[in-house]
Every structure is written in structure tokens, then in C-alpha cells.
Amino acid sequence: MIQNRKGGTTLRRTAALRQWLYVLFLLWLPLGLAASTASQPSVAPEPIIIAHRGASGYAPEHTLSSYRLAARMQADYIEVDVRAAKDGKLVALHDATLARTTNAETVYPRRAPWRVNDFSFAELRRLDAGSWFHPRFAGQRIPTLDEVIQMLKAERVEAPLYIETKQPGIEEAVVHLLKKHGFLQQRRVMFQSFHPESLQALRPLIPHGIRLIQLVGEKEAHSGRDELLQQIAVYADGIGLPLSAVTEEWVRAAHGRGLIVHVYTVNAPHDLERLCAMGVDGVFTDYPDRPARIAACRRLPRH
Numbered sequence: 001m002i003q004n005r006k007g008g009t010t011l012r013r014t015a016a017l018r019q020w021l022y023v024l025f026l027l028w029l030p031l032g033l034a035a036s037t038a039s040q041p042s043v044a045p046e047p048i049i050i051a052h053r054g055a056s057g058y059a060p061e062h063t064l065s066s067y068r069l070a071a072r073m074q075a076d077y078i079e080v081d082v083r084a085a086k087d088g089k090l091v092a093l094h095d096a097t098l099a100r101t102t103n104a105e106t107v108y109p110r111r112a113p114w115r116v117n118d119f120s121f122a123e124l125r126r127l128d129a130g131s132w133f134h135p136r137f138a139g140q141r142i143p144t145l146d147e148v149i150q151m152l153k154a155e156r157v158e159a160p161l162y163i164e165t166k167q168p169g170i171e172e173a174v175v176h177l178l179k180k181h182g183f184l185q186q187r188r189v190m191f192q193s194f195h196p197e198s199l200q201a202l203r204p205l206i207p208h209g210i211r212l213i214q215l216v217g218e219k220e221a222h223s224g225r226d227e228l229l230q231q232i233a234v235y236a237d238g239i240g241l242p243l244s245a246v247t248e249e250w251v252r253a254a255h256g257r258g259l260i261v262h263v264y265t266v267n268a269p270h271d272l273e274r275l276c277a278m279g280v281d282g283v284f285t286d287y288p289d290r291p292a293r294i295a296a297c298r299r300l301p302r303h
Contacts, residue, residue, distance in 0.1 A: 047275070048282040049291050050162050051075035052265050053094060057286035060133035061101065062092040063140040064151055070159070071152065075288035077162040077190060078152075082145050084170050089121035090145040090177065094166070102127040102142070117167075145174065149181045164215070165193045171201040186210055192240055192262075200235050211237040213262060221245035225253055233257045238281070240264060243271060251278045 054066025055073055062081060070078045081094040098104035098114040104127055108114065116124070121144070130140025143151075145163075152159070161183065165171060178184040186209035193199050194215045202212060214236040220228065221241055232239055238260035241250060246263050254261045264284035266272055272291055275283060285291065 046291070047280050048076040048262075049288055050077040050079055050262065050282055050284045051159075051288040052079055052284040052286050053081065054078060055286070055288055057267070060130045060137050060140055062094060062143070063129055063137070064143050064147070065130070065137060065140060067148055067151065068155070068157075070288050071155070071157040073288040075159055076282075078159050079162045079164065079284065080145065080148055081164045081166050082170065082174060083116055083166040084173070085119060085121040085124055086117055087120045088173065090170065090173055091116070091121065091124060092143050092145060092148055096166070098124075098127065101132055102129050103131065145177055146181075149177070149183060153181065160188045160190065162190045162192065165191065165195065165198045165202070168195050168198045168201065171198060171205060175202070175205045184210070196232075196235070203235060211260070213238040213240050213260075215240040215264075216242070216245075218242050218245055221250070225250065229253055229257045229259065233259055238262060240284075246275065246278070246280065248278045251280055255279070 051067075051070030051073070053061035054063070055069035055075075056062075056066055059066040059069050067078055067080070080092050082090050083093055083096070085091055093101075093116055095101060096116060098116060098119070104111070104114040104119075107126055108119075108123070111118065124142050127142060128138060128140065129142050130137030149161075151157075152161075161178075163174065163178075165174065175184060178189055183189050185207060190211045190213065191199065191202055191206070192213035192215050194217070196214060199212045199214060206212075212235070214232045216228070216239055222245055229239070236259070239254050240262045241264070243263055243266055246261070251261050260281040261279075262282040262284065263275055263280050266275060266283040266285050267287055267290070269290065272283060272285075283291070
């Protein structure tokens with residue numbers, strides 16, 4: 001009987017000890033999890049979404065309709081390609097010629113090859129820049145950079161501009177216009193160009209913190225990566241790569257040089273997911289609303 005009491009007492013003490021240990025474990029668990037979480041890197045934001053020539057999958061590129069739609073789709077940046085007309089007026093237009101996106105061949109049949117810089121702004125204004133895309137956009141005009149900014153301000157659009165200088169020599173005029181409208185500041189504008197001399201000309205004209213992105217074509221991206229990145233890092237803050245050329249090695253090498261990586265042009269969800277896994281910093285897309293539907297596009301920050 002005495003042995004049974006001692007055995008029962010021992011069992012009760014063991015059970016009580018286990019209960020206390022369990023309670024202590026429950027008390028420690030939230031603190032342990034918090035400490036564990038704190039030691040892990042936090043989740044980085046998604047890559048920025050840049051509306052390629054506006055929402056150009058839904059409306060004619062580089063028209064006010066396209067920019068307005070991109071803003072409604074909450075793009076992080078709206079890309080505006082800028083070049084000069086014959087009289088120096090800054091217009092929003094991608095191509096060096098007018099044949100693809102306007103009715104210039106009909107309006108000016110004897111002025112082939114219809115180069116933009118052979119036409120005054122008044123002449124450009126006569127052109128229809130929307131019918132080629134869809135009849136419902138008939139009558140859309142080639143806008144000036146000033147009109148694009150005026151529209152964004154009038155409609156209280158917060159999305160900043162991602163300006164591509166399509167030709168060297170327009171940098172001072174672009175900067176002057178942006179400064180006049182209060183857009184020449186960090187988080188209101190970013191610049192890119194295929195022309196290194198254009199970015200180099202912009203550097204002393206703009207405040208510190210406004211980013212310059214060197215665009216690279218497919219041929220250039222497939223040759224001499226390290227040397228190219230070394231050159232770009234001298235005057236630019238990032239590199240714009242074509243979708244066909246971007247690889248994890250490219251992204252890692254660019255980040256190693258302190259350069260951000262933006263990729264053009266990304267329209268398929270599987271491409272976006274792949275690029276997110278690589279850690280790219282931004283993507284150009286014709287459909288700014290599509291990335292918002294992809295919840296898996298998150299990544300851990302690079303070290």
C-alpha cells in the first residue's frame with residue numbers, strides 16, 4: 001500500500017511537471033516565433049509596373065486615351081516616348097516615322113518616308129493617330145509632352161512619368177518642361193534612353209535621386225555583359241533589358257553593380273512570374289491591369 005502511494009505521488013508529480021513545461025512552452029512560443037520571424041528577411045514589394053506607351057494593349061499607343069487608361073489601371077509609371085517635331089515641339093511618339101501609327105501616307109502622300117522631324121507640329125496635328133488601332137479611336141491626335149502632363153494634372157493622376165528620350169539633343173527642353181510643371185523630382189519622373197549620350201547629358205540637369213536607365217537591345221544584351229555593366233554603372237542607375245535576353249545571371253550581375261533591372265515588354269503571366277523569381281525591379285507591359293491579378297509575384301529581397 002505504501003509503495004502504491006509513493007508510485008501514485010511520483011506519477012502525479014511527473015504529470016504536474018509536464019503540465020508546467022507545456023504551459024511554459026505555450027508562453028515561450030509567440031516570443032520564439034517573433035524572434036525567428038525577425039531574423040528572417042522581410043518580403044520585398046512587387047516589381048514596379050510600367051505602362052508601355054500607356055495602356056497600349058487596349059488603346060492606341062502614346063495617345064491621351066492610352067495614358068488615361070493606364071492611370072485608371074493604377075500603373076506605377078506611365079511610359080512616354082519623346083521626340084522633337086521639325087519646329088522643336090516635344091511630341092509623344094515612339095517611331096521615327098509616321099506610317100505605322102498615323103494616316104500620314106494618306107494626308108501627305110508625297111512626303112515619304114514620313115519622318116517625324118520633317119513635319120512641323122501643326123502638320124502633325126492634322127494626322128489621325130487612333131484609327132489604325134480601332135475605328136472607335138478615330139480622331140485621336142499626337143499629343144505634346146506638355147499636353148500629357150496637363151491632362152495628368154487636370155485629372156489628378158498620381159502615376160509618375162517614365163520618359164524615354166528618343167533622340168539626343170532634346171534633354172534641356174524636356175527638363176525645362178518638367179520643371180515648369182513640378183515634375184522634375186524623385187518619384188515624379190524617371191528617364192531612359194538607348195542613347196548613352198542622352199543620359200549623360202541629363203545627369204547634370206536633374207536633381208539627385210532621379211533615376212536614369214540605359215536601354216539595351218537584344219544584340220547588345222547577348223554580348224559582353226560584364227564590360228557593358230561596368231560602362232553603364234558610371235552614368236546610369238539601371239538597365240532596361242529585352243524579355244528575350246534577361247536571365248538570372250544578368251539580374252545578379254546588374255544588381256552586383258548596384259544597377260536596377262527593368263524588363264521590356266512583358267505581357268504573359270508566366271513571364272511575369274518567372275521574372276519575379278529572378279528578382280527584377282520593374283516590368284514594362286501593354287496591359288497594366290494584368291499584373292494586379294497575379295498574387296504570386298513576390299520575392300525575398302536580394303542580399
